[in-house]
Amino acid sequence: MAGITLRLHWTDPNGHPQKYEDPLPITLGRHKDNTIQLEAQKISRWHARLEASDDDIVLIDNSSNGTLVNGRRVGRVILENGDAIQIGPFIITVVINIETITEEQTLSDTDLVEVTLADDDELLSAPPVLPSPPRPPFPPPIFDRALVPIEALRAGDLPIDETTYLTIGGGLGSFIWVDYLRICGIAAGSIVALGQTEKPYGNYQRLCLNSQIKAHDRLRSNSESCPDNIWGWPGYGLREMGQALNGRQWRRAAGLGWQLLTEPIFDNTYTPRSGDVFAAIDREAGRIGWPQIWRYGRVRSIRKTADGRYVVAYSQTQKSTDPIHKLMIANYLHLAVGYPAIRLLPDLQAYRQQTGDFTHVVNAYEPHAHVYEQLLEQGGAILLRGRGIVASRILERLYEIRTRNPHIVVIHLLRTPKSAGAHFGRAQRLVENQWEFQRFNWPLGAWGGPARSKLEHAPPDQREKLIMVWGGTTTAKRKSWRHIVQTGLAEGWYRQSFGAVQRVERDEAGALVTVIRSHDLPQEIRLTADAIIDATGLISHVSSHPLLNDLIEYYKLSTTAHHHLDVAGDFELVGLRNGPGRIYTSGIMAQFGYVAIDSFLGLNYAAQRSVERLRQAGAPDMRSLNPIRSLAQWLRWAGGVAP
Amino acid sequence: MTPTLIGRWQTRLLLLATIGSLITLLVGRSYDDLSGSFILLCYVLIIGLAADVLYQFIQSFRWDEDWPMSFQLLAGLAEGVFLWGLISLVRWEEFGFLGMPGVGFISFSHFFNHYAAVWFAIFLVTQGPLRVIFPRWRFFGGRWL
Numbered sequence: 001m002a003g004i005t006l007r008l009h010w011t012d013p014n015g016h017p018q019k020y021e022d023p024l025p026i027t028l029g030r031h032k033d034n035t036i037q038l039e040a041q042k043i044s045r046w047h048a049r050l051e052a053s054d055d056d057i058v059l060i061d062n063s064s065n066g067t068l069v070n071g072r073r074v075g076r077v078i079l080e081n082g083d084a085i086q087i088g089p090f091i092i093t094v095v096i097n098i099e100t101i102t103e104e105q106t107l108s109d110t111d112l113v114e115v116t117l118a119d120d121d122e123l124l125s126a127p128p129v130l131p132s133p134p135r136p137p138f139p140p141p142i143f144d145r146a147l148v149p150i151e152a153l154r155a156g157d158l159p160i161d162e163t164t165y166l167t168i169g170g171g172l173g174s175f176i177w178v179d180y181l182r183i184c185g186i187a188a189g190s191i192v193a194l195g196q197t198e199k200p201y202g203n204y205q206r207l208c209l210n211s212q213i214k215a216h217d218r219l220r221s222n223s224e225s226c227p228d229n230i231w232g233w234p235g236y237g238l239r240e241m242g243q244a245l246n247g248r249q250w251r252r253a254a255g256l257g258w259q260l261l262t263e264p265i266f267d268n269t270y271t272p273r274s275g276d277v278f279a280a281i282d283r284e285a286g287r288i289g290w291p292q293i294w295r296y297g298r299v300r301s302i303r304k305t306a307d308g309r310y311v312v313a314y315s316q317t318q319k320s321t322d323p324i325h326k327l328m329i330a331n332y333l334h335l336a337v338g339y340p341a342i343r344l345l346p347d348l349q350a351y352r353q354q355t356g357d358f359t360h361v362v363n364a365y366e367p368h369a370h371v372y373e374q375l376l377e378q379g380g381a382i383l384l385r386g387r388g389i390v391a392s393r394i395l396e397r398l399y400e401i402r403t404r405n406p407h408i409v410v411i412h413l414l415r416t417p418k419s420a421g422a423h424f425g426r427a428q429r430l431v432e433n434q435w436e437f438q439r440f441n442w443p444l445g446a447w448g449g450p451a452r453s454k455l456e457h458a459p460p461d462q463r464e465k466l467i468m469v470w471g472g473t474t475t476a477k478r479k480s481w482r483h484i485v486q487t488g489l490a491e492g493w494y495r496q497s498f499g500a501v502q503r504v505e506r507d508e509a510g511a512l513v514t515v516i517r518s519h520d521l522p523q524e525i526r527l528t529a530d531a532i533i534d535a536t537g538l539i540s541h542v543s544s545h546p547l548l549n550d551l552i553e554y555y556k557l558s559t560t561a562h563h564h565l566d567v568a569g570d571f572e573l574v575g576l577r578n579g580p581g582r583i584y585t586s587g588i589m590a591q592f593g594y595v596a597i598d599s600f601l602g603l604n605y606a607a608q609r610s611v612e613r614l615r616q617a618g619a620p621d622m623r624s625l626n627p628i629r630s631l632a633q634w635l636r637w638a639g640g641v642a643p
Numbered sequence: 644m645t646p647t648l649i650g651r652w653q654t655r656l657l658l659l660a661t662i663g664s665l666i667t668l669l670v671g672r673s674y675d676d677l678s679g680s681f682i683l684l685c686y687v688l689i690i691g692l693a694a695d696v697l698y699q700f701i702q703s704f705r706w707d708e709d710w711p712m713s714f715q716l717l718a719g720l721a722e723g724v725f726l727w728g729l730i731s732l733v734r735w736e737e738f739g740f741l742g743m744p745g746v747g748f749i750s751f752s753h754f755f756n757h758y759a760a761v762w763f764a765i766f767l768v769t770q771g772p773l774r775v776i777f778p779r780w781r782f783f784g785g786r787w788l
Contacts, residue, residue, distance in 0.1 A: 224644075224781075230778060231774045231775050231778055232774055232781065233771040233772070233774045233775060234771060238771075260712060261711060261712050261713040262711045262712075262713055263711060263712075264707070264711070265710070265711050266711065424706075425703055426703050426704045427703065427704055427705055427706040427708075428706065429706050438706065438707075439707055443706055443707050443708065444645050444707035444708065444709050445645040445707065445708040445709070447644075447645075447782070448644055448645065448781050448782040448783060448784050449644070449645030449646060449647055449650075449708055449709075449784050450645065450647050450699075450703075450708050450784065451645075451708065452784065453647050453784060605782050608778065608779065608782065625778055627776040627777065630775060630776050630777070630778050631775055631776050634775040
């Protein structure tokens with residue numbers, strides 16, 4: 001059995017060296033219930049937390065004055081061996097070690113406590129590392145220069161690779177961009193994608209699974225929004241119908257045909273099953289040579305080079321002790337890094353900070369299967385926050401569990417009642433039992449129709465208004481969900497409460513209480529539940545992303561009122577242009593360029609625009625996607641032949 | 644794809660000028676009335692361009708500014724019925740007219756076969772294959788220029 005051990009070293013205010021090892025999670029702060037109590041000014045009561053996440057150890061800052069890792073302020077960061085955490089006056093050195101132990105083996109002279117993160121017998125045992133020698137700084141000091149001379153990089157010890165096209169993120173945004181490049185004639189050998197998950201949908205799938213969308217569950221995405229097919233035809237609906245016909249499932253095929261012909265008026269909007277989308281991406285990944293293009297790497301910093309390119313400092317440190325640091329030089333960069341973090345409502349964040357209880361108060365995007373397991377066994381009350389698509393799915397999941405254990409109650413806490421849906425022009429959104437419906441996260445026309453055209457021509461203040469009206473929290477109008485809400489309300493096991501949360505606390509009996517105040521009642525209301533699920537979303541604040549934040553600060557890039565990147569209509573970060581070199585972006589951080597970007601189709605559009613612009617700018621070997629090439633490439637797609 | 648009015652017009656013009664003309668050529672030859680067939684195609688275009696304004700207006704009452712795919716088929720049926728009605732009405736002798744210019748005495752079978760073939764081909768092409776040759780089309784409300 002292999003385990004990862006974590007050890008922390010620091011010096012107390014009296015100059016005495018301190019050492020700590022403990023299973024994760026570890027909390028640090030002023031409060032005496034912390035795993036490590038640190039007493040000094042400017043340290044929060046629950047300042048920071050170290051926990052296991054997949055195969056990594058992550059630090060999450062909860063403080064008001066901030067936590068620095070290697071001199072940079074961080075929100076959530078993956079720790080590596082040798083990192084220096086700074087909390088107030090304390091500098092804490094991290095020692096991470098992997099070793100193989102047997103379960104019977106007792107802790108001996110090394111007195112390390114093992115934190116088992118993975119049962120991976122293939123991992124080689126490494127000798128225990130005692131206080132690690134100081135390692136050379138990374139990114140190298142030459143990254144302090146605005147234009148890094150190539151010769152200086154070559155003079156250093158770090159391995160350097162070169163490529164023409166480099167995409168950072170390695171998720172769906174990167175994948176679709178690479179797909180376009182390949183279809184426009186760029187060889188797989190000229191493209192590199194750096195990311196942390198081997199599958200381009202790895203991160204997306206994790207968020208789906210955590211928020212209870214399994215392979216057979218349907219996404220909130222259009223039939224023709226296909227990350228595996230830039231043309232969007234045939235869409236997932238037709239393909240699913242084809243599968244049914246192949247399997248001689250006539251009724252199913254007819255049902256799908258009817259749905260595709262009559263959605264959304266006479267039937268639910270067709271949406272694909274997540275498993276089908278992932279399988280299609282796997283197929284396309286194989287076709288375009290993604291395994292050859294993708295490399296594991298966490299990008300730490302990006303700088304312009306003196307020769308009109310970019311240099312990227314990245315770490316490949318995974319499960320080994322020795323840090324692997326490398327550099328890559330590229331002519332054209334693409335940033336598709338996704339959401340930097342999960343957002344927790346402020347009152348829940350405060351509760352977690354005060355109590356260190358991460359088990360009973362969870363975000364729907366975090367792993368929280370334990371909540372459902374406990375409900376299934378013991379029943380109980382769940383307090384649900386949020387009224388979007390994730391909240392709908394969580395409610396459906398609770399309904400499924402309730403069919404096996406009826407002793408479950410769901411309290412849905414909403415800030416204010418909603419009597420009417422947003423309206424625009426002659427149209428209005430439907431509200432039913434406090435849930436507001438919209439097929440996708442924007443009106444359909446925002447992707448390419450009238451809504452999109454209005455947005456593009458609107459003056460800035462009008463644009464903000466349109467975004468407010470068309471965005472907002474909505475869920476999909478699925479028959480099953482509407483039925484669950486109606487039944488739950490009628491049977492009394494699902495109820496809704498309205499009010500602003502004052503605080504979340506544990507009462508004397510140990511129950512989890514949400515104290516709310518409603519505007520029409522003088523007294524506070526106390527809602528008791530066994531667990532709280534926050535289904536309100538993800539953080540899209542650009543400064544929460546260390547890499548982007550570094551770029552913004554270093555090159556003085558402007559950001560938007562919504563804290564996104566200020567991108568041009570072709571998704572270029574114009575402030576980072578370096579002679580012929582260009583940096584494009586995609587995903588939620590580039591929402592300023594296209595409101596509906598945070599969708600499969602939006603990523604497709606961003607890739608199309610930026611690749612087209614690269615060709616116009618004279619990027620080497622890039623072919624125009626004219627009708628003839630487009631048709632020829634589609635035929636290759638259909639035949640499963642490499643582009 | 645939810646089209647804009649300009650997009651609808653451009654798509655209609657493009658498809659009638661290409662696929663529409665090709666079918667018109669075939670049908671016109673078989674009925675031995677090439678000029679009448681092309682004039683009919685022009686009427687189809689004019690009615691279609693006007694109908695697009697109506698469709699756009701109707702869809703503006705819908706939040707997502709679209710309607711089911713089947714409505715698109717029915718809209719084609721409605722346009723056909725309207726055009727045939729117009730042709731029949733205008734050649735009614737009591738009205739004192741001699742028929743719509745160029746297509747005054749077109750037979751129903753000629754009209755039906757021609758119109759149905761053109762409309763169905765265009766419907767099928769807009770539902771998919773058009774995107775295969777114009778990958779930008781769906782992001783610009785149906786504009787191809």
